[in-house]
Each structure stands twice: as structure tokens, then as C-alpha cells.
Amino acid sequence: MTQNLEDPVELLLEVLRKGGHRVTSERVEVFGHLLGVQRPTTRSEIATEMRGKGIHAPTVYRTIDLFVALGVIQPMSSVSGDTTYELLPPFASHHHHFRCLRCGVTLAIDAKAEEKVLRDMEDGLPGVPLYHQMDIFGNCFKCLESLAATAAPSIGR
Template sequence: MKSTRQRTAICEILDSTSQFQSAQEIFASLQQRKESVGLTTVYRVLQTLVDSDEVDALRRDDGEMMYRRCTPGQHHHHLICRSCGRTIEVEGASVERWAQDVAAKNGFSQVSHVVEIFGVCTSCRS
């Protein structure tokens, strides 16, 4: 992907936190930094980053998409706090086996999946 000033600025925002952020939140952070990047450009760059597996995306209960820079080249799942958005990358060998087994039993191949587990973290419960 071509590196542009806008893409670099958006990636810097994504790299500054391990939490999921909305395009609106990223846009607000860019404005605070006095970066001249339009909201449409933010959405376009985020989609390009998702398509190239540089960023994970998930849809909140209210339908808004959230974005987060993740460990490259490593399949993982997310444990996400509903209250504060704290996100932990987790592996799930049993989930991987289950997905392959279900797919094989139903004649599917080239299987992929996404698992997001939502709950309330220890800090928010306190």
C-alpha cells in the first residue's frame, strides 16, 4: 500500500493505543494533532488497512465499526471489556480445531473465522 501523509498520521494514532477506536475517535485525535485529514479519508484508509490485515475491525452493538492495530501475521481472537474497551489478544487452539471440524463436517474448505469475546474487566468491576 502506498504510504501517504494521511495514512502515516492514522497509523500513528492506531499505534498509540492497544484499544479499539472508532473512525470518529481517530478523526478527533487527528484534529487535536492539527493533522489535515478528512473523515472520508480516515474511513478509506481504515478500510484499506483492514483489507491488508494490518488492522482488526469489529462492529459494536450499536453498529459502529471499531479499529485496532494488531499483531501482524498472527491469527488471534479478542477479549474486550464492554465498559472501558480494554482489549486483550488471546489464542484459542480449541476454537481453531472446532472451526476446522465444523467446516469439514459440512464440506467447507478455506475456512476463516473471527471470535470476539465481550465481558467486563476486573478494573471496571471494582
């Protein structure tokens, strides 16, 4: 979901420097992981992946907190209650989410019409928004098929 307008890593380096933060290999690795997964992911998932690269969990957690503060990523609550993180524009394309209440999957959706409504709302806000979230909750088609299959009456009984 990354946009190819500019190199996302170069954009990250610029954001870090402008914010007065050091560019470290650990920060670049965590960012690279987020670019690669292209889905909401938990701190522990990121930390597990980074452990294999020799980066300790506290460093990962501090990096995640920094990325949130700088507007690089946004925290989101998953259906299960876990906090997940994903990249914000310009590091990833802007999108919203469909969340399955049965299996917990989070899927990116395009919501252009809703974007106009949200932009219109921003004019009346008492501050400057950094980002917003819109989630639609329901049952995914895979779960609906599973539900239909288990609810179907048995033939020949």
C-alpha cells in the same frame, strides 16, 4: 501491544505495496495513531486526531476501509453499538476482549487455551479465515465495586 519482531511501519509499507496501493503520508499517520492508542478506537476518534494533523475525515475513512480490506485492522462492535477498530497481528499481539456491559470498557485478555480450540475449529471451515474475534461480556471489577457500594445497607438507620 506491538510486537518488536519487525518494524510495524515497514510491515505496513510492504502490505500496501504488495497490494498495489500507494504509500502516502496520510496512511502512515493513521497507522501511527492506531499503533499509539493500543486500544479499540472509533472512526470519529481517529478522524478527530488526524484533523489536527491536517488530514480530512473522508481520507481517514477511506484509509480505515483500506486497512480492513488488507487485514491490517479489524472492525469490532462495542457494547454501545459503535464500530471500533484495532490492529491485527503482526502489527499487534493477538488477544481477545473482556467487555463490561455496565461502563462499556473493552479490555485485552490473554486466552491461550481458547486459541487452541479456535485453531482446531479452522480445519472444518468452508474457507480460509482472515481473523477471528472472541469477546467475553460481564461487569468489570470497578463496576462491581460501585454496585456493591450502592447496594450496601446504611449503618445506623
